[in-house]
Amino acid sequence: MPKSTHVSELDLIAEIRRAFPASRRRTVPLGIGDDCAILRPPPGHDLLVTTDFTLESRHFRRETHPAQAVGHRCLARGLSDLAAMGATPLAAFLSLALPRNFPGTPIGRRWLKDFLAGLGNLASATHTPLAGGDTAQSPTETILADIVLTGIAPTGTALRRSGARPGDDIYVTGALGGAAAELRSVLAGKSPRRASKGDYPHLYPHLYPQPRLAQGQVLRRRALATACIDLSDGLSTDLTHLCAASGVRAEIDFTALPIHPLAQTQPDAFHLAVNGGEDYELLLTAAPTTRIPGKIAEIPLTRIGTILKRNFRHPPITLLHTDGSREPLNPGGWQHFTTQELFVEGK
Amino acid sequence: MPKSTHVSELDLIAEIRRAFPASRRRTVPLGIGDDCAILRPPPGHDLLVTTDFTLESRHFRRETHPAQAVGHRCLARGLSDLAAMGATPLAAFLSLALPRNFPGTPIGRRWLKDFLAGLGNLASATHTPLAGGDTAQSPTETILADIVLTGIAPTGTALRRSGARPGDDIYVTGALGGAAAELRSVLAGKSPRRASKGDYPHLYPHLYPQPRLAQGQVLRRRALATACIDLSDGLSTDLTHLCAASGVRAEIDFTALPIHPLAQTQPDAFHLAVNGGEDYELLLTAAPTTRIPGKIAEIPLTRIGTILKRNFRHPPITLLHTDGSREPLNPGGWQHFTTQELFVEGK
Numbered sequence: 001m002p003k004s005t006h007v008s009e010l011d012l013i014a015e016i017r018r019a020f021p022a023s024r025r026r027t028v029p030l031g032i033g034d035d036c037a038i039l040r041p042p043p044g045h046d047l048l049v050t051t052d053f054t055l056e057s058r059h060f061r062r063e064t065h066p067a068q069a070v071g072h073r074c075l076a077r078g079l080s081d082l083a084a085m086g087a088t089p090l091a092a093f094l095s096l097a098l099p100r101n102f103p104g105t106p107i108g109r110r111w112l113k114d115f116l117a118g119l120g121n122l123a124s125a126t127h128t129p130l131a132g133g134d135t136a137q138s139p140t141e142t143i144l145a146d147i148v149l150t151g152i153a154p155t156g157t158a159l160r161r162s163g164a165r166p167g168d169d170i171y172v173t174g175a176l177g178g179a180a181a182e183l184r185s186v187l188a189g190k191s192p193r194r195a196s197k198g199d200y201p202h203l204y205p206h207l208y209p210q211p212r213l214a215q216g217q218v219l220r221r222r223a224l225a226t227a228c229i230d231l232s233d234g235l236s237t238d239l240t241h242l243c244a245a246s247g248v249r250a251e252i253d254f255t256a257l258p259i260h261p262l263a264q265t266q267p268d269a270f271h272l273a274v275n276g277g278e279d280y281e282l283l284l285t286a287a288p289t290t291r292i293p294g295k296i297a298e299i300p301l302t303r304i305g306t307i308l309k310r311n312f313r314h315p316p317i318t319l320l321h322t323d324g325s326r327e328p329l330n331p332g333g334w335q336h337f338t339t340q341e342l343f344v345e346g347k
Numbered sequence: 348m349p350k351s352t353h354v355s356e357l358d359l360i361a362e363i364r365r366a367f368p369a370s371r372r373r374t375v376p377l378g379i380g381d382d383c384a385i386l387r388p389p390p391g392h393d394l395l396v397t398t399d400f401t402l403e404s405r406h407f408r409r410e411t412h413p414a415q416a417v418g419h420r421c422l423a424r425g426l427s428d429l430a431a432m433g434a435t436p437l438a439a440f441l442s443l444a445l446p447r448n449f450p451g452t453p454i455g456r457r458w459l460k461d462f463l464a465g466l467g468n469l470a471s472a473t474h475t476p477l478a479g480g481d482t483a484q485s486p487t488e489t490i491l492a493d494i495v496l497t498g499i500a501p502t503g504t505a506l507r508r509s510g511a512r513p514g515d516d517i518y519v520t521g522a523l524g525g526a527a528a529e530l531r532s533v534l535a536g537k538s539p540r541r542a543s544k545g546d547y548p549h550l551y552p553h554l555y556p557q558p559r560l561a562q563g564q565v566l567r568r569r570a571l572a573t574a575c576i577d578l579s580d581g582l583s584t585d586l587t588h589l590c591a592a593s594g595v596r597a598e599i600d601f602t603a604l605p606i607h608p609l610a611q612t613q614p615d616a617f618h619l620a621v622n623g624g625e626d627y628e629l630l631l632t633a634a635p636t637t638r639i640p641g642k643i644a645e646i647p648l649t650r651i652g653t654i655l656k657r658n659f660r661h662p663p664i665t666l667l668h669t670d671g672s673r674e675p676l677n678p679g680g681w682q683h684f685t686t687q688e689l690f691v692e693g694k
Contacts, residue, residue, distance in 0.1 A: 029393070033592070034508050035431040035577055036395040036498070046376070047394060048383035049479060051440050051495060057486040058444075084382040093398050095493050097405075132396060134493070139404040142486045146442050146493040148398060151383070161381050230382055245380070 012103060012112075012135045016094065019116035020123065020130035027152075028091050028131050037131040039091055045152040047090070050081035052149075056142040064186050067111045069207035071118030077232065078149030079126055079211035080280040084230035085158040086220025087151030089213070091131035092123060095146040097138040126213060159220050159228035164246035164285040168226050168307040171292055173212050173282045173299050176235060177269060178205035178260030180276025205260060209280040214297035216282060224292060225284040234277035236317065237331040242283065243307075243316050251318045252305040252329060275332040359450060359459075359482045363441065366463035367470065367477035374499075375438050375478050384478040386438055392499040394437070397428035399496075403489040411533050414458045416554035418465030424579065425496030426473055426558035427627040431577035432505040433567025434498030436560070438478035439470060442493040444485040473560060506567050506575040506631075511593035515573050515632040515654040518639055520559050520646050523582060524616060525552035525607030527623025552607060556627040561644035563629060571639060572631040581624035583664065584678040589630065590654075590663050598665045599652040599676060622679040 017032055030038035041047050054074040056062060075092060082089055102108035123130060128149070138144050183206045212230075219225040229242045235252075243250050252274075260279075263272040285307055286292050292301055305320075315328035364379055377385035388394050401421040403409060422439060429436055449455035470477060475496070485491050530553045559577075566572040576589045582599075590597050601617075607626075610619040632654055633639050639648055652667075662675035 029503075030505075030507070035428040036397040036434065036496075036505070038432075038505055039394040039396060040502065041388070041394065043390060047386040047388065049386060049438075049440060049495070049497070050383040051442050051479065051481050051493070053442055053444060053481050053483045053491075053493075055444060055483055055486050055491070058483055081382040085385075087383065091396075093396060093495070095398050095400055097400060097402060132398065134398050134400050136400045136402055136405055139402050139489045140487045144400075144402070144491060146398070146400075146481070148396070148440070148495050149383075150396070155387065158377075158383070158385055160377070 012096070012098070015112060016096070016116060016130070016133070016135075019120045025129065028129055031129065031131040037091065037093070039131065039150060041090065041152045044155050046155050046158060048082060048085055048087045048151040048153060048158060050078050050149050052077040052081075052147055054145040054147065056144070062111075062143070064189060066207065067114035068118035069204070071115040071120070072122050072208050074145055074147050075119050075122045075128070075149075076209045076211050076280060078147050079122070079128070079213060080209070080230040080232065082149055082151040083211045083213045083216035084228050084282060085151075085153065085160070086216040086228070087153045087158060088217060089126050089128040090150045090152050092128050092150070093148040094119070094130060094133035095135070096133065097136040097144040099138045099141045099143065102143075126211070153220060157220055159216065159225055159284075161227055161229050161242045161245035164227040164242060164248050164307045165287070166248055166307055166309040167288055168285040169288055169292070169303050170239070170250060170252070170305040170307060171284050171286060171301045171303050172231070172235070172258065173215050173296070173301055174279070175258040175260035176231070176274070176279050176281065177263030177272035177276045179209060179278040179280070180206070180272040181260065181262040181266050182206035183278070184266070205262065205279060209278065211280055212282045212299065215299055218296045219282070219284060224290055225286055228282055228284040231279045231281045231283050232277060234275045234332070235283065236274045236329050237277070238283055240316055240331040242285070246307070247310055249308050249310050249314055249316045249318075250305055251308055251320050251326070254319055254321050256302065256304045258300070258302045258304075274329065359443070359445070362459060363443070363463060363477070363480070363482070366467045372476065375476055378476065378478040379480075384438065384440070386478065386497060388437065388499045391502050393502050393505060395429060395432055395434045395498040395500060395505060397425050397496050399424040399428075399494055401492040401494065403491070409458075409490070411536060413554065414461035415465035416551070418462040418467070419469050419555050421492055421494050422466050422469045422475070422496075423556045423558050423627060425494050426469070426475070426560060427556070427577040427579065429496055429498040430558045430560045430563035431575050431629060432498075432500065432507070433563040433575070434500045434505060435564060436473050436475040437497045437499050439475050439497070440495040441466070441477060441480035442482070443480065444483040444491040446485045446488045446490065449490075473558070500567060504567055506563065506572055508574055508576050508589045508592035511574040511589060511595050511632040511654045512634070513595055513654055513656040514635055516635055516639070516650050517586070517597060517599070517652040517654060518631050518633060518648045518650050519578070519582070519605065519628050520562050520643070520648055521626070521628040522605040522607035523578070523621070523626050523628065524610030524619035524623045526556060526625040526627070527553070527619040528607065528609040528613050529553035530625070531613070552609065552626060556625065558627055559629045559646065562646055565643045566629070566631060571637055572633055575629055575631040578626045578628045578630050579624060581622045581679070582630065583621045583676050584624070585630055587663055587678040589632070593654070594657055596655050596657050596661055596663045596665075597652055598655055598667050598673070601666055601668050603649065603651045605647070605649045605651075621676065
């Protein structure tokens with residue numbers, strides 16, 4: 001048994017505070033250390049809020065996922081929700097429950113340090129201060145985290161899921177299926193334990209997804225998109241959400257889908273791209289008269305289909321093949337992707 | 348084995364939405380159903396944010412705590428943090444992870460219904476709409492919740508822990524030790540399973556604590572308090588936090604402490620009152636020239652001591668007895684209150 005020393009909640013809070021320098025921004029006049037944090041969004045801005053659980057053996061496995069990647073993904077999920085609405089991050093809140101004695105062991109201390117580093121690196125890169133949260137002892141041997149992201153957007157300008165109109169073109173940022181393909185090798189124990197800084201954005205779409213904040217902000221600022229959602233559950237599921245919110249249906253061009261290089265080598269590349277989930281790319285619609293740039297901040301945008309008028313004789317999403325034939329594309333995203341219990345995830 | 352039916356995350360979200368009617372307020376233009384919620388604090392207001400875990404077998408036990416009380420307490424903890432800063436609730440966010448199959452069983456369905464009712468009743472009573480959250484399957488058999496409360500206060504007016512000055516008087520709202528005394532009987536299995544509406548505020552300080560929102564708002568609006576904190580960890584611990592944040596020390600009058608009727612019948616009434624925790628009363632300081640009302644919104648305020656200049660030869664908190672003798676009062680709140688693992692709680 002490793003030697004274990006008692007680590008109190010106050011020690012844990014101190015460790016978290018060390019990993020995140022106190023914010024001196026005017027928009028966060030009071031961070032960790034009082035009953036509440038105080039946020040002061042600039043006048044004329046809405047505040048956007050999203051929360052995401054990160055639960056061991058649901059969203060990650062300690063054996064296969066480096067702690068650094070767990071911390072990164074924890075924050076990336078919420079940042080991607082902000083990106084989908086074109087928001088700028090304001091502050092994050094981390095609730096963390098560790099198993100009893102875990103932070104008192106060398107392995108636990110290392111895990112915590114790496115977890116906070118992964119979270120902190122992405123927080124720095126995206127200018128997201130940590131303004132609060134909660135700590136507790138986990139009631140079991142599983143690590144539990146919940147993260148809150150707040151962001152801002154000028155009043156009334158945030159992108160929503162509900163604005164797609166018949167005739168709009170459908171676009172995605174980046175490429176699809178990479179996260180699911182990488183997850184497959186991670187679960188098989190093939191992924192490197194630690195990524196060196198800088199090389200991960202393309203190589204590790206599952207372990208180190210890059211939230212499309214810059215892209216979302218340009219889309220919002222230039223009013224390019226009629227609707228937007230992030231691809232967390234997979235194209236087939238998230239496009240279904242967007243269509244339901246907008247009261248429309250959609251047709252996807254089979255040949256137009258940008259498949260991630262990691263997925264291209266897999267026999268079920270198309271399945272990974274449409275059902276894989278967790279790519280954290282943006283899915284957006286734009287009026288046919290809008291000129292969508294080929295790239296925003298280095299990331300390509302690809303037209304993949306068309307929004308159509310809802311018609312209950314047609315399925316919500318159809319797939320158009322090169323020979324002109326059509327088939328329904330059923331929502332088959334993350335919830336059903338793996339036969340494993342692991343990574344059954346909501347939202 | 349009870350019959351179990353599969354309940355998906357979407358069903359769970361639908362159940363939660365049913366328990367909380369959609370907000371039509373201008374301050375919450377977009378609630379559940381998009382990538383983020385949108386909050387629109389009125390111009391000239393700060394936004395306050397606090398998060399609190401509620402984890403089974405840490406913060407409650409399924410065997411002894413009625414689900415209705417678990418839901419109530421879940422929200423009450425965050426509302427009490429808002430109260431301590433004099434804020435008005437804006438919106439809540441609930442993250443909830445239930446054990447696999449639990450919501451598919453009759454017992455689980457009943458638990459969820461009661462939990463949401465307890466949460467929803469307090470949300471209605473305090474005008475706190477639910478604007479979002481997350482759901483997941485718990486990785487174990489324990490129920491996991493994390494709740495985010497947001498509130499508003501006119502810019503720069505929120506009460507803080509850090510404003511106490513030497514010479515200030517120390518006050519508490521309500522009475523102390525009731526929650527710890529009731530917890531004792533709850534753990535012994537003596538508490539009623541369900542409270543009838545209306546009778547619980549005084550009878551059930553542990554199961555149904557009443558956040559002092561009205562009192563905090565009056566203190567802030569009339570600028571009566573120099574510092575304020577809520578009593579979540581116990582007077583000895585929370586007063587230590589307030590003194591540390593303000594750079595002062597404190598002396599408590601032994602005879603002045605208002606002891607809750609439920610605690611008065613216990614042999615260790617004083618211990619329960621100063622170390623018991625979770626009373627969710629407000630602890631505040633006021634300049635000696637400020638006239639503090641005897642009651643605010645029906646709840647008495649009692650002067651219990653004085654703020655003194657920090658002096659490293661004296662302990663941070665001393666207790667003044669009737670005979671003029673003094674003894675140190677060490678922080679001995681919630682973290683160390685019970686010998687049980689249960690209810691070891693941070694912050």
